[in-house]
Amino acid sequence: MLALGTAFASEKDATTGNRHAPPHPPEEIQASIDRGIAFLLDSQNQNGSWGSATNTKALNIYAPIPGAHHGFRAAVTALAVSALIESGQAAADPAIESALARGEVFLLEELPKVRRSAANAIYNVWTHAYGIRALVDMHARALAASDAERAAECLVQIETQVELATRYESVNGGWGYYDFDVGAKRPASSPTSFTTASMLLAFHEAEQIGVDIDDKMIARGVASIGRQRYNNNTYAYGEYLKNRPLYPINRAGGSLGRSQSCNLALRTWGDKTITDDVLVEWLERLRDRNGWLDIGRKRPVPHEAWFSVAGYFFYYGHFYAAHCVQELPDDVAAPLANDLAHIILNLQEKDGSWWDFPFYDYHQPYGTAYAVMTLLRCLPNQ
Numbered sequence: 555m556l557a558l559g560t561a562f563a564s565e566k567d568a569t570t571g572n573r574h575a576p577p578h579p580p581e582e583i584q585a586s587i588d589r590g591i592a593f594l595l596d597s598q599n600q601n602g603s604w605g606s607a608t609n610t611k612a613l614n615i616y617a618p619i620p621g622a623h624h625g626f627r628a629a630v631t632a633l634a635v636s637a638l639i640e641s642g643q644a645a646a647d648p649a650i651e652s653a654l655a656r657g658e659v660f661l662l663e664e665l666p667k668v669r670r671s672a673a674n675a676i677y678n679v680w681t682h683a684y685g686i687r688a689l690v691d692m693h694a695r696a697l698a699a700s701d702a703e704r705a706a707e708c709l710v711q712i713e714t715q716v717e718l719a720t721r722y723e724s725v726n727g728g729w730g731y732y733d734f735d736v737g738a739k740r741p742a743s744s745p746t747s748f749t750t751a752s753m754l755l756a757f758h759e760a761e762q763i764g765v766d767i768d769d770k771m772i773a774r775g776v777a778s779i780g781r782q783r784y785n786n787n788t789y790a791y792g793e794y795l796k797n798r799p800l801y802p803i804n805r806a807g808g809s810l811g812r813s814q815s816c817n818l819a820l821r822t823w824g825d826k827t828i829t830d831d832v833l834v835e836w837l838e839r840l841r842d843r844n845g846w847l848d849i850g851r852k853r854p855v856p857h858e859a860w861f862s863v864a865g866y867f868f869y870y871g872h873f874y875a876a877h878c879v880q881e882l883p884d885d886v887a888a889p890l891a892n893d894l895a896h897i898i899l900n901l902q903e904k905d906g907s908w909w910d911f912p913f914y915d916y917h918q919p920y921g922t923a924y925a926v927m928t929l930l931r932c933l934p935n936q
Contacts (some may be wrong), residue, residue: 574889574893575893578892580934586899587641589902589906590906590925590926591638593906593918593922594638594919594922597907598653601656601660602656602658602660603627603631603664604627604657605920607619607623607915608914613855613912615856615913616675621675621678622671624669625668625678625681626677628660628665629680630916630920631661632687634922634923635688636691636923640691640930644695658692662707662711665714665715668682673733673737676722676733678722679722679753680749682718683719686757686760690762712765716760716765716767723740724741724743725742726744726745726774726793727771728746728747728775728777730745730750730792731746744793744794745775745792746793747778747789747791747792748791748870750779751815752815752819753775754772754776755819755874772823776823779816781796786806787828787832788808788813789812789813791808803861803862803863806843807846807860810843810867811868813839814874814877815874818874818877821881830881830883834882837890840872846859847863847867851911852865852912854911865910865911872897872924872928873924877931879931892932895932899929907922909921
């Protein structure tokens with residue numbers, strides 16, 4: 555990260571004094587996106603999915619079989635499908651069109667089957683959140699192709715995913731992905747701020763295309779994030795830690811991968827206190843203190859880095875940061891988008907992928923999908 559800091563320092567804004575990355579032309583960003591897409595095409599499974607449970611190690615996270623892996627594979631496939639659709643290249647590239655056709659069939663068949671994998675493991679909430687996002691993208695793609703039947707099928711599937719997500723809402727409001735407290739039919743565990751934010755943002759996308767979302771459920775999720783929010787817009791990891799603001803994972807360095815999605819979710823659902831200034835402050839924090847998040851990248855043990863950062867927060871955090879950039883006026887957004895692109899471009903692997911946490915064989919597809927969708931939002935006029 556020393557090289558990254560030096561690069562920023564060499565391009566200081568004469569008016570504001572802020573450090574910015576050297577300019578990256580759109581062609582450079584697009585070339586990186588294209589390499590990422592090529593990796594996704596090459597790594598797709600024969601059945602249309604991405605990722606698998608085949609690359610095992612002693613340090614793999616708890617994942618009760620087979621349900622956890624059903625959820626992981628469907629969620630990763632949803633991210634990959636979204637990345638390919640959002641690239642806008644399918645119409646001109648038969649290989650992308652073919653990959654999407656197979657990926658969409660997999661999602662339409664498998665998303666409705668994903669459930670909680672064990673009483674204490676609720677990884678399926680991620681599947682519902684990213685499944686909704688992918689289905690929204692698929693709905694738009696179907697409409698563009700004048701395929702009314704496929705568009706209608708996507709709407710029905712979105713409603714199913716919303717209903718499934720509703721089942722797994724915590725009794726406290728919001729969503730978590732473990733229930734070590736009771737293991738009841740309705741999860742009694744502590745919701746986590748970022749999981750709740752991810753679900754609320756997916757719900758908003760669904761609502762924009764006419765899917766009915768329960769206002770009271772949204773209000774409960776927003777309230778959960780609010781209870782985990784500190785005065786500086788740092789967010790607790792989960793509600794069970796909300797009264798421990800100086801606990802390392804709850805401090806600003808630990809929240810770098812969470813504050814982007816949480817700020818965005820609150821703003822999206824009407825919180826006027828999440829102003830442009832708040833978004834800019836946290837985008838600058840992510841840029842200037844990126845090393846704290848980067849130190850956890852590729853470490854095999856979750857939460858072993860400083861501030862208890864886990865590697866899998868890296869591309870997740872930058873993905874939602876790119877969405878925050880899109881909320882800002884063009885003149886403010888442009889240099890911040892370039893800074894974000896600078897971080898992502900420097901981390902692409904030789905095979906075109908990105909990854910941040912060794913996670914069975916899911917890490918490269920999900921990392922690449924996140925990174926591609928981040929860079930797409932860093933292109934001018936996006």
